[in-house]
Amino acid sequence: MNRSAARGFLAFLLSVPVLQGNDDWRVTYSSSNVCALRGATVAISCTYEYPDNVQYRPNTVRTLWLTKGDTYQPVDLEHDTDYRVHVESSCGEVRCTRSRCHGTCTLRIKDLRQSDSDVYRFSFTKKQPDGEYTGDPGVTLSVTDGPKHISVLSSPSGGIKEGSSVTLSCSSDANPAAEYTWFKNNQPLLWEPPHTFPSVRPEDRGTYRCHAENKYGHLSSNSIFLNVTSGIHKTPSVTVSPSGEIEEGSSVTLSCSSDANPAAEYTWFKEHEDSVKELGQNYTITNITSELGGNYYCQSEAHS
Structure with missing residues (x-):
């Protein structure tokens, strides 16, 4: 209606x-x-x-x-x-x-x-x-009345790993039945509800909502965030600044990066030592001494 x-x-x-x-x-x-x-x-x-x-x-x-x-x-x-x-x-x-x-x-x-x-x-x-x-x-x-209730759901919900199957469904109390328009990040999509991603990809990550409309009214749904996490987590890479030889008494910053999605948490260690040196993507060492020399590495951990 x-x-x-x-x-x-x-x-x-x-x-x-x-x-x-x-x-x-x-x-x-x-x-x-x-x-x-x-x-x-x-x-x-x-x-x-x-x-x-x-x-x-x-x-x-x-x-x-x-x-x-x-x-x-x-x-x-x-x-x-x-x-x-x-x-x-x-x-x-x-x-x-x-x-x-x-x-x-x-x-x-x-x-x-x-x-x-x-x-x-x-x-x-x-x-x-x-x-x-x-x-x-x-x-x-x-x-x-026109539609008074509309909702959009994701199955499964929460963090979704790359390559898995995801279905977005939209429903309303419209009478007669409504026609639906889907939006991703406020851009209209040519979808029919429900919509299934047979193999979801990182680029599918975003905010989705749907719009219900019949001849008696229209209504937009709540928004839902599709959080696609990377299915393959590669070894993080480490860089040092400044590069080259480091003089005693100077400072150096070690940086760690990875392809984790969502962003990873980073922990720094020194080779042959069990204690944590630093938490975070960057580790800055000031007033360098010979005792601080050695091999450093970082560990990244992503939460789905």
Whole structure:
């Protein structure tokens, strides 16, 4: 159950005509049922006809729309406190040809509320005996909301290793069913939900969300971060600055890097020593002495 949600939406009933009446009096509704979005404007139309009895001219016709209760306890919408602020009706001029008179009327209900869900009937009267007629059973109006809930899920969730299979699914409470648009880092994707990565890659890492839309509204989901970790972790590389020979009393910085995704944690050791020298990607040694000389190495550890 359009894109502009409730604001400014106008629903016209263009369904197969529904005829109510007998051979002499008749009301033809443009539809017997209509579903509209809360907050929108709906237009319900009908035509009516009756015999042109010359002896009762002038044929002054009074028209009104009725709802609430049954046909024996109708309510004039334009004079009812629950409706008169957001209801208006308009009727065309009555025309009589070949002993029949015809008229048209339209009821517009603005800023629809859930309480407006009801059966609406058109009634007209004229100055002659038994000159009143109400078209039954009328038009059933159902007021609903657009999508109110939408979510996107990843299976599996959390850190996902490169090469594994991942499915992103999107769901909503849209009625009728919604059409979905997927986004990665706010860029639209040509996907249909659910979407499966048979073998996820590091470049698939990013923020995903979906957008649900039907003719009665639209809604965007929460965002989910697809964290793809590298399936193969290569040996970290070590560099030294400044390079070349190092003079006693100077400083030197050792740097460690790896292809870990997400970023690794680094620990520095000196060869033949068990104690940790430094934590972090860089290890700076100041005031170099001969005792500090030797082979240094780093260990990287990535958490999936």
